[in-house]
Amino acid sequence: MAGIRVVHYINQFFAGIGGEEKADTKPFKKEGVVGPGSALQAAFGEEMTIVGTVICGDTYFNENLDTVIPEIIKMIAGFNPQVFIAGPAFNAGRYGVACGAVCEAVARQLKIPVITGMYEENPGADMYKKSAYIIKTGNSAAKMRQAIPAMAKLALKLGKSEAIGTPEEEGYLPKGIRINIWYEKRGSARAVDMLIKKLRGEAFQTEYPMPVFDRVTPRPALKDLSKAKIALVTSGGIVPKGNPDRIESSSASKFGTYDLTGFDDLTAATHETAHGGYDPVYANQDPDRVLPVDVMRVLEKEGVIGSLHNTYYATVGNGTSVANAKKYAHAIGLELKEAGVDGIILTST
Amino acid sequence: MRLELGYISVKDVKFGEKTELRDGIVYVNKAELLETIADERLAKLDVDIVHPGESVRICPVKDVLEPRVKVSGSGNVFPGFFDDAKTVGEGRTHVLRGMGVMTVGKIVGFQEGIVDMAGPGADYTPFSQLINLVILADKVEGLKQHEHEAALRMVGLKATRYVAEVSRNAEPDEIKVYETKPLQEQLLEYPGLPKVAYVYALQTQGLLHDSYLYAVDAKKILPTLIYPTEVMDGAVISGNCVSACDKNTTYHHLNSPVIYDLFEHHGKDLNFVGVVVSNENVTLLDKERSSNYAAKLIKSMGVDGVIISEEGFGNPDADLMMNCKKIEAEGIKTVLITDEYAGRDGASQSLADGHVAANAVVTAGNANAVITLPKLDKVIGYVDAVNTIAGGFDGALAADGSITIEIQAITGATNELGFNRMGGSVI
Known part of the structure; x- marks a missing residue:
């Protein structure tokens, strides 16, 4: 098969097995595309090929976290992929968490680029946005048509090791990852510009929004x-x-x-x-x-x-x-x- | 105070029979220079010259300085080190532009930096762009660390002073004029413009963490008002190269970028009235006292806004935030300059302290970012130090001569005076 090798992960619903009643489906793998994989494959054209799909029920996944991830990683690794894609999960909470968790494990263990898609309020988005590119999608599968091109485009760039643009340019959820860039002006000149705006009451953008600090309450004193x-x-x-x-x-x-x-x-x-x-x-x-x-x-x-x-x-x-x-x-x-x-x-x- | 800076562009630096400036080339008599900087505390002194683009790695770097000489006006550059600390900042000073004097030698602590003159590392340090006169100096056996640091610091000052002398009678290629009037006059000069000051916090935490104001160890000062032009004449110098990315070399102080950039706007969209030099000591009491004092001084000056720069990271983040919140509490607007320690993956919180009042922050980048620097043809100094210096780790020096380090080991990489274009952002 030609092109960059991709493995796709989906749940039992998108695999066409069934809804909630089949959510206890154990993980298994199939050669080639299943479900939404065909739309992704169409968007990839000749450059990338989905060589295999791994499917798992959402309930089974979330109730067997310790054992299911190694099992799934083994299946994915067997296809020898260069890029990994999960979902999109839209606003399905357990599916989103599964997509994020598998992405994180693949990135860490197989060291290949990972990408998924979710609605920004999906609990999986906040949990895994640092670990994976998560393309921002609508809140239901009705938005599949909008989600697929954005995911495919970013996956192609990742597969070809091209430079990745900002969250706004590529459509992924901001990862909250700090990076170094070269600004047009040096830091002191940026500070002077910012001060002038602040003094005039004009809008300005801080380069580092203050995080919420973790304050620890002292424990009660030891009695003896x-x-x-x-x-x-x-x-x-x-x-x-x-x-x-x-x-x-x-x-x-x-x-x-x-x-x-x-x-x-x-x-x-x-x-x-x-x-x-x-x-x-x-x-x-x-x-x-x-x-x-x-x-x-x-x-x-x-x-x-x-x-x-x-x-x-x-x-x-x-x-x-x-x-x-x-x-x-x-x-x-x-x-x-x-x-x-x-x-x-x-x-x- | 009115200071003319006469810039002489240095086309090259070479060894010669006589130390002089001829056709834009600085010639250095090596033997005479070595005699000038001789110090019984130092065993081995040598001098080298490196140019931008040469395949040279310099490590461990202590300080970089810029040759400047007082042509007219009172005092000498680096006041207090060689004279009776006459006030500087007025008259004419000549600058050998495009040249640096760099002190290098066996490690004093864990903390000195790396300068690569070519390759990917060169993009992170401004000193790869200078023609550097490199002074290599090792200590005599048994010299204590504090004495070792002091000896190296004096070598840098002496060598710089010696070289600068060649520019005394030269015709500058460019003259820039900077003027700040006495405070009460300056405040009234541009009635329509916002009045702005600069809070210049210096690292003052002990060995290799010290800075000097008129040769006074700045950990012993209370925040004090000085004219910006005094800084241009070397009133502030470095004794400081811990985690070299965000420590101000003497070169940085002489070219202190906030000062020069505030002057660019002076009389146009702001009125730059003065500089408050402050410190960053180790104890909470010292931090509270200095920030209280700085805020009081800023308020008494009657300014509308300040830029506050940090030097270092970790507990100096607390000094930065104390200065910010106390000055903002007086109704005075602040902009802060810091850098970040967001982890090698950039996923961590970047600062050790924060405050809601700190809503306008410029960052000089994530110092934990990792870079691999390929082997360069020549090493000046001791490259095996990368296994222990801040930003390095065991195994940082690979068998092929390449080194993998955090950019915090590169001299000036995330300078918090805002010297560089590199900065932090988020994806």
């Missing part, structure tokens, strides 16, 4: 510190000498888990900071300044705290994205919970 197991966690980069996990000095890609058994005091001989965002001289002279093991051991001996947890966690906060920081915090939190830790002292720099 003398029985509490306390852990230390730091974003100040204190690691065993030599930085065994090679935690990056900025934009850390990981956190480290280190043993404190037998340590009453951290010294320049045993520990150091991997952090590249502050003056490291004083932390390297005495790492307790950032990770206060010495004081915690004293409090432990005096019985002020029950015990110091013998594992500490460290990463580098410098230049690390908020999304990664959240991910590490979640993983560390789970481990500490399982270890029966009652309280955590978080130190930054």
Whole structure:
């Protein structure tokens, strides 16, 4: 077969199997086009070919997330595609979530371009707009005729590795992905222009709308510190000498888990900071300044705290994205919970 | 204060028997330069010259400077480092345009940058467009980090001052005049135009995070008013190259773009009345104090609007937001310049702090964006540093000599004075 190889994913309804009563259909694959795939194929012409279609019932998909995605990925990979398309799902919620989830998994595991189509209020749109190009469609299958050309056009561009335009130009939902572009004027000149407009009361467009910040409410105080197991966690980069996990000095890609058994005091001989965002001289002279093991051991001996947890966690906060920081915090939190830790002292720099 | 900047276009920089400017070419007597910058704290000093388009990678870069010399008017460029800190900003200053002086040497911390003179990396740094006199300097054994940084900083200032001297009696190719009157006069000069000031926040967090105002460590200042032309004469210099993408080199300060662009509009659609230099210290108390003081000063100046620039990221985002909300609370309009750390995939929130008052923001781009820089023919410095510098990671230097890094490792890539055309957007 000629052209760029495409695999298409649809649900039981668009495959013509049935509606809600057939939504428990298990995933299966078919060679070539099924249902709306024929309209896509017509729009592709000779340049791209739908080599296979994977079909799954929406209920089955959403109730078996852990097992169904690997199963579907295996079927898709078997067709050896270069581009993956799901849907369009219009405003069908479970179908939208399935299309988005499969797109995300395909992009991550098969590393090929993925595209789907949804109505912007479909819950799948918000969940997966960062992971896939989601062409904005009408809210029902009656809008298929409008959805197909836009999806086909973008899929062709992705398949041919052509430059992708803005959400407005291509018709996809804004992904909320920050990119770097070259503006006509330098930043300072853009700032002066923006200030003049703001002073005149004219409309202006900020280049970075403020996000909604995640504020954490402090937990209630521990009732009895003398029985509490306390852990230390730091974003100040204190690691065993030599930085065994090679935690990056900025934009850390990981956190480290280190043993404190037998340590009453951290010294320049045993520990150091991997952090590249502050003056490291004083932390390297005495790492307790950032990770206060010495004081915690004293409090432990005096019985002020029950015990110091013998594992500490460290990463580098410098230049690390908020999304990664959240991910590490979640993983560390789970481990500490399982270890029966009652309280955590978080130190930054 | 009225300052004439006389620009002399540098056609080339070459080594020669005598340090002089002849037919637009700067000749440098290497031995004399090395003697001038000699420092007992530095063991190995060498000088090289690189041109735009040459296949050269320079790393780790500490600072880049521009040769300027005071021809008339009081004081010297870089006031306070070599004299009794006479006030600068008036008279005539000559500029060797198109040339840089770059200091390079073994890593002090984790934080120095990369400059590629050719290839894809060259697009991200303005210094690939300059003919650079590169000073390579290594420390003597056992020198402490703070002393190491100070020694390198002085080498840059001394070398720049030495080279700039050749332009003293030259005929400028272009003369630009910048003038700011004493505040009470300047406020009245253009009655119909909005009055605007610039809040110039400097990174001041310790080793390789410091800036200097009239040779004073700026972490020790309270926000203070200066004339824009003082900055053009080197009143502000860099001791700062952490995550080199968004740290202001001395070259950036001398050519501080908000100042020059406000002058472009001065008397036309705004009245640029002055600059407030502020800092970004590490403690919350310092941040509150400096932002309170800056807002008070801005209000007392009676301006309608300000541009606030940031230097750095993370906790300086808090300084930026404090300055913004406190100045907006006085009924004064603000525009902010920052950069972003949105993750390598661009999917994360970009700043560590924010405020609803920050509704007018210019961004210099996502510093976490990853780029692969192919091997270049020549390396000046120590390219193995890319495995540990900010923006690099273990394995960043591949066997074929290419390096994969976040653009935060490239000197000046996301400069928050707004020096570059690159900026952040959203898809």
